[in-house]
Amino acid sequence: MHEPYIAPRTPMRFDRAVRVVSAAAVGGKKEKEGPLGDFLDIYCEDEKLSEKTWENAESEMCRIALNTALSKASLTEKSVDYLIAGDLMNQCTGAAYGLLDFDIPYFGLYGACSTFAEAIILGSVLVSSGQANCVAVVVSSHFCTAERQYRFPLEYGSFSESTAQNTVTGAGAILLSKADFPSNVSTNVFVTEALPGIVFDRGIKDAANMGAAMSTAAADTILRYFETSGRDFRQFDRILTGDLGKEGHSIVSEMLEQKLSGISSRYTDCGILIYDTEKQDVGCGGSGCGCSALVTCGYLMHELACGKMNKCLLAGTGAMMSPQSLLQGMSIPAVAHLIAFERV
Amino acid sequence: MHEPYIAPRTPMRFDRAVRVVSAAAVGGKKEKEGPLGDFLDIYCEDEKLSEKTWENAESEMCRIALNTALSKASLTEKSVDYLIAGDLMNQCTGAAYGLLDFDIPYFGLYGACSTFAEAIILGSVLVSSGQANCVAVVVSSHFCTAERQYRFPLEYGSFSESTAQNTVTGAGAILLSKADFPSNVSTNVFVTEALPGIVFDRGIKDAANMGAAMSTAAADTILRYFETSGRDFRQFDRILTGDLGKEGHSIVSEMLEQKLSGISSRYTDCGILIYDTEKQDVGCGGSGCGCSALVTCGYLMHELACGKMNKCLLAGTGAMMSPQSLLQGMSIPAVAHLIAFERV
Numbered sequence: 001m002h003e004p005y006i007a008p009r010t011p012m013r014f015d016r017a018v019r020v021v022s023a024a025a026v027g028g029k030k031e032k033e034g035p036l037g038d039f040l041d042i043y044c045e046d047e048k049l050s051e052k053t054w055e056n057a058e059s060e061m062c063r064i065a066l067n068t069a070l071s072k073a074s075l076t077e078k079s080v081d082y083l084i085a086g087d088l089m090n091q092c093t094g095a096a097y098g099l100l101d102f103d104i105p106y107f108g109l110y111g112a113c114s115t116f117a118e119a120i121i122l123g124s125v126l127v128s129s130g131q132a133n134c135v136a137v138v139v140s141s142h143f144c145t146a147e148r149q150y151r152f153p154l155e156y157g158s159f160s161e162s163t164a165q166n167t168v169t170g171a172g173a174i175l176l177s178k179a180d181f182p183s184n185v186s187t188n189v190f191v192t193e194a195l196p197g198i199v200f201d202r203g204i205k206d207a208a209n210m211g212a213a214m215s216t217a218a219a220d221t222i223l224r225y226f227e228t229s230g231r232d233f234r235q236f237d238r239i240l241t242g243d244l245g246k247e248g249h250s251i252v253s254e255m256l257e258q259k260l261s262g263i264s265s266r267y268t269d270c271g272i273l274i275y276d277t278e279k280q281d282v283g284c285g286g287s288g289c290g291c292s293a294l295v296t297c298g299y300l301m302h303e304l305a306c307g308k309m310n311k312c313l314l315a316g317t318g319a320m321m322s323p324q325s326l327l328q329g330m331s332i333p334a335v336a337h338l339i340a341f342e343r344v
Numbered sequence: 345m346h347e348p349y350i351a352p353r354t355p356m357r358f359d360r361a362v363r364v365v366s367a368a369a370v371g372g373k374k375e376k377e378g379p380l381g382d383f384l385d386i387y388c389e390d391e392k393l394s395e396k397t398w399e400n401a402e403s404e405m406c407r408i409a410l411n412t413a414l415s416k417a418s419l420t421e422k423s424v425d426y427l428i429a430g431d432l433m434n435q436c437t438g439a440a441y442g443l444l445d446f447d448i449p450y451f452g453l454y455g456a457c458s459t460f461a462e463a464i465i466l467g468s469v470l471v472s473s474g475q476a477n478c479v480a481v482v483v484s485s486h487f488c489t490a491e492r493q494y495r496f497p498l499e500y501g502s503f504s505e506s507t508a509q510n511t512v513t514g515a516g517a518i519l520l521s522k523a524d525f526p527s528n529v530s531t532n533v534f535v536t537e538a539l540p541g542i543v544f545d546r547g548i549k550d551a552a553n554m555g556a557a558m559s560t561a562a563a564d565t566i567l568r569y570f571e572t573s574g575r576d577f578r579q580f581d582r583i584l585t586g587d588l589g590k591e592g593h594s595i596v597s598e599m600l601e602q603k604l605s606g607i608s609s610r611y612t613d614c615g616i617l618i619y620d621t622e623k624q625d626v627g628c629g630g631s632g633c634g635c636s637a638l639v640t641c642g643y644l645m646h647e648l649a650c651g652k653m654n655k656c657l658l659a660g661t662g663a664m665m666s667p668q669s670l671l672q673g674m675s676i677p678a679v680a681h682l683i684a685f686e687r688v
Contacts, residue, residue, distance in 0.1 A: 002526035004418075005477055007425040009449070012475050053672050074348075081351040082540060090434045091666035092454045096543060096677050105353070105540035106679055107462060108664070110436045110454035118451060122466060129473030131356050133349055182346035196426060196449035199440060320452070322435035328397050333440050335450055 010228040011195040012121070016344055017128040018191040021075070021175035021183055024068035025298035026061045027290070028143070028169030030282065034275045039298030040170075041068050047144065047169055054144035055089060055097075058171070062087070062098030062140045065173035065297075069136065073175055073185050077102045080175070081132035084123050086115035087140045087289055088167075089149060094140045098171075104136070113243045114197070115139050116172065116293040117316025117337040121194040123176045124339075133178050140171035141288030150207065150323055161208035165245045165271060166282035172293025174301075189304045193229065193340040197221040199320060201333040207321070211248020211271075211284060213332035214317040218244060219255035221315050221336040226260060233263045237309040238300075241336070242292035242316040243271040245284030270295035270314075292316050300341065310343045354572040355539040356465070360688055361472040362535040365419070365519035365527055368412035369642035370405045371634070372487070372513030374626065378619045383642030384514075385412050391488065391513055398488035399433060399441075402515070406431070406442030406484045409517035409641075413480065417519055417529050421446045424519070425476035428467050430459040431484045431633055432511075433493060438484045442515075448480070457587050458541070459483050460516065460637040461660025461681040465538040467520045468683075477522050484515035485632030494551065494667055505552035509589040509615060510626035516637025518645075533648045537573065537684040541565040543664060545677040551665070555592020555615075555628060557676035558661040562588060563599035565659050565680040570604060577607045581653040584644075585680070586636035586660040587615040589628030614639035614658075636660050644685065654687045 026042040037043075042064055044057075051057045062085070070076060083102060086109040087094035095108065111118035116139045123135040144154055146167035152158045176191065177183065197217055204213040218241045226233060233239065244252060249269040256263045270292045271285035296314060303309040316339075321332040370386040381387075386408055393401045406429065414420060427446060430453040431438035440452065455462040460483045467479040488498055490511035496502045520535065521527065541561055548557040562585045570577060577583065588596060593613040600607045614636045615629035640658060647653040660683075665676040 002528055004420070005423045005526055007423060007448075007478065055669065055672060056674075076348070079349045079351060086454065089666065090668060091456065091664065093664065093666045093669045093674075096664035097669065097674060100543055100545055100677055103542055104351075106543045107466065107540060108454045108456075108679075110430065110452045112435065112452075122451065122469075125466075125469055125473055125475050129469055129475070131469055131473070134351065182349055184346055196451060198447055199444055199450045201444055320435065320437065320440035322433065322437045324434060325399065325437045325441065328399060330437075330441060333444055335452075 011193045011225060013193055014124050014128045014191055016179050016190055018124040019177050019179050020187045020189040021177045022069045022073040023174040023297035023301045024065050024072060025294045026065045026171045027294050030280060031168060031170050031294060036274055036299045039302055054142055058094040058140050058142035058145050059098030061171035062095055062138050063101060065171035066136055066138050069173040069175050073183050077104050080104045080134050080136045082107060082126060082135050084109060084119040084135060085138040086110055089145055095138060099138060112318030112320050113287060113289050114316040114318030114335050114337050115289045117314055117339050120191060120339050121196055121337055124191045124194060127176050127178055133181055135176045136173060138173045139289040139293045141167050141290035143167045143169045146288060160283055163209040163247045164283040165285050165287035167288040168274060168286045168290035168294060170290040170294045172297035174297055187305045188344055190342050190344050191339055192342040195221055195225045195338040197336040199333050199335045201331055203331045205331045207326055210319045211244040212251055213319050214244055214334040215248045215251040217334040218252050218315050218317050218336040221338045222256060223259055225338050233260055233266060236266060236311050236313050238312040239267045240314050241269045243287040244269045244317055245271040246277060247284045304341055304343045312341050314339050355537045355569060357537055358468050358472045358535055360523050360534055362468040363521050363523050364531045364533040365521045366413045366417040367518040367641035367645045368409050368416060369638045370409045370515045371638050374624060375512060375514050375618060375638060380618055380643045383646055398486055402438040402484050402486035402489050403442030405515035406439055406482050407445060409515035410480055410482050413517040413519050417527050421448050424448050424478050424480045426451060426470060426479050428453060428463040428479060429482040430454055433489055439482060443482060456662030456664050457631060457633050458660040458662030458679050458681050459633045461658055461683050464535060464683050465540055465681055468535045468538060471520050471522055477525055479520045480517060482517045483633040483637045485511050485634035487511045487513045490632060504627055507553040507591045508627040509629050509631035511632040512618060512630045512634035512638060514634040514638045516641035518641055531649045532688055534686050534688050535683055536686040539565055539569045539682040541680040543677050543679045545675055547675045549675045551670055554663045555588040556595055557663055558588055558678040559592045559595040561678040562596050562659050562661050562680040565682045566600060567603055569682050577604055577610060580610060580655050580657050582656040583611045584658050585613045587631040588613045588661055589615040590621060591628045648685055648687045656685050658683050
C-alpha cells in the first residue's frame with residue numbers, strides 16, 4: 001500500500017521565469033476622474049464607444065486593451081501563444097466577442113472578479129513550464145452591462161445600498177513572457193509566486209454586500225501565503241485585495257491583524273484605490289474584473305517598473321454566485337487568488 | 345532590433361507525464377437508456393436528486409462525480425492539489441456550489457461545452473510542469489437548467505427545431521496525476537498531447553443549429569493538429585468531437601475528408617454516441633459540457649483502460665454566445681480544444 005500523497009497548499013514559485021512584457025489599462029469616465037486616472041493608457045469618454053449596445057462596448061474595450069498592450073511592446077498577435085480571458089457577463093461574451101479578431105488559441109475563464117489574478121496564475125504556469133513563450137491576459141467589466149445583468153437595467157433608475165460597490169468600467173491586458181523573450185520593449189517586473197484560492201461560503205446572501213461575502217476567502221489566501229511561503233509581510237510595499245471596497249477591506253484588515261500584527265499599514269484594496277470614495281458616487285468603492293485589472297495594469301505596473309515599489313501582492317477576489325442562485329435562496333461563495341509581482 | 349517571436353500554433357506535448365488516475369461519469373435517465381448507459385458509474389433515476397431546484401441537482405451531480413472518481417482511486421480531497429471546473433449555468437454556479445464541500449484550490453473555467461477538454465489541457469499543464477501532482481477536472485450540464493437558461497423553462501412546453509440537440513444531464517470527473525503518483529489504483533491511460541483552439545465566428549445566428557456554428561472551429565483544430573503534429577490519422581482508433589450532433593458531424597466529416605481522405609471512417613461525435621438518435625427523442629444528438637465528459641469518463645476511459653482502444657483524440661467543442669448576445673443580433677462564435685489520450 002502506498003502512503004497517500006498530501007497536497008501541500010503552498011505557493012507556486014516561478015522565480016524569474018515569468019516576465020511582464022507590457023500592460024494596458026482602458027477605462028471610462030469615473031475611472032479617469034478617480035485618483036489613478038492618470039495611469040490609464042486609453043480613456044473612453046463615450047463609454048458606449050459608438051456601439052449599439054453596452055455589451056458590444058465592453059467587448060470593444062477588451063479588443064483595445066489587448067491591441068494597446070501589444071503595441072506598447074511592438075508586438076502583433078502572431079507573437080502570442082495563448083490568450084486567457086474572461087469577464088462577468090453571462091457566458092463570458094465580453095471576452096469571447098471582443099477577442100474574436102485575434103487568431104490566437106483561447107482559454108476562457110470564469111472566476112468572477114478574481115478572473116484577472118486567476119488568468120495571471122494560469123498564464124504564468126504556461127510560460128514557466130515552457131508550453132508558451134508569450135501569453136496575453138485580458139479581462140473586463142462595465143458598469144452598464146453589470147447593472148443590467150446583476151441588478152436592474154439602468155433605465156429603471158434604482159438606488160443602491162450603502163454597502164454596495166460601483167462596477168468598474170474598463171479592460172486590462174497584460175502580456176507575460178519567458179525571461180529571455182525577444183522583445184524590443186519589456187519591463188523588469190516578474191510574476192514570482194502564486195497561490196490559488198479555495199472557495200468559501202460565509203452564508204451571506206446580500207448581493208449589495210459582496211465585500212463582506214468575499215472577506216473570508218481573501219483572508220484565508222493571504223494568511224495561507226504568509227504561513228507557507230516563508231515571506232515576511234514587511235518585504236512587500238503593498239498587499240492588495242481585488243475589490244472588497246471599504247466594508248470588506250475593514251473586515252479583512254481586522255482578520256489579518258489578529259495573525260500578523262502591523263500588516264494593515266501595508267494592506268489596501270483596489271476598489272478603494274481606484275475611486276475617491278468620498279467625492280465620487282461609488283458607494284463602498286469599485287468592483288468587477290476591471291477593478292483589479294485597471295489598478296494593476298495602470299498604477300501598479302507603473303510603480304513597479306519605475307522603482308517606486310519593488311514587491312507587491314495582489315489577492316484577486318471573486319464572488320461566485322449568480323442572480324438566479326440568490327433568487328433561489330443560496331448564499332454567496334467566494335474565492336481569492338494571490339499573485340506576487342516583483343521588480344528584479 | 346530583435347526578430348519578433350512567431351508562435352508556432354503546434355500541439356503541446358506531455359508524453360508520459362500526465363496519467364489518468366481515475367474517472368467517473370454520473371448521468372440521468374436518457375443517458376442511462378442510451379447506447380453508452382452501461383458505462384455510467386452512477387445513474388440518477390430522479391434527475392432532481394431530491395433537491396429543491398434543478399440547479400442544485402446539477403451541483404449535486406458535480407459533487408457525486410468527484411467523490412466517485414476519488415473513491416475509485418482510494419483517494420480523498422487531501423491528495424488533490426487543484427480543482428478545475430466549469431459548467432453552462434450563468435456564473436458557472438453548478439461547479440462553484442457543487443464543489444464547495446471540497447477544500448481544494450479552485451480554478452473556474454468557461455469554455456461553453458468545450459470546458460471539459462479545456463480543463464484537461466490546463467490540468468495537464470499543471471501536472472506536467474510539476475506545479476501539481478494531482479489535479480481533478482469536473483464539469484456538468486443538465487437538461488432542465490440549460491432549457492431554463494438558454495431557451496424556456498420546461499413548464500412552457502415549447503417544441504424544438506429539427507436541428508436542435510438535447511442537453512446531456514450529467515457530470516464527469518477525471519483525476520490527472522504525474523506518472524509515478526503514489527496511488528493504489530490507476531489507469532495506464534495518459535494525456536499525451538493537446539491543441540488549444542482558436543475562436544471562430546461563422547456568422548450563424550440560429551441557436552437551434554449549434555452543430556453547424558461549431559463546425560469550422562472543430563475542423564480547424566483537428567486539421568491543424570494533423571498538419572503540425574506529424575501524426576497520421578490512422579494511428580487513432582477514434583477521433584471524436586464533443587457535441588456537434590448529426591448536423592455538425594456531417595459538415596465536419598466533409599471538411600476533414602477534403603484534406604484527409606479516409607478520416608471520416610474514424611471520426612465520430614460524442615453527441616451521436618451518447619444517444620440513440622433514431623429511438624430517443626433527442627433531435628440531432630447530445631450537447632452540453634456533460635456530453636463529452638460522460639462519453640470520455642465512462643465509455644472512452646473504459647475502452648482505453650481495457651485495451652479495446654489504444655489512442656484517441658477528443659476535440660471538445662463549445663459555442664461561446666449567450667441568450668442575450670443572440671437577442672442583440674450577434675452570431676455564434678465557437679472554439680474546439682483537442683486532447684490526445686493514449687494507452688501506454
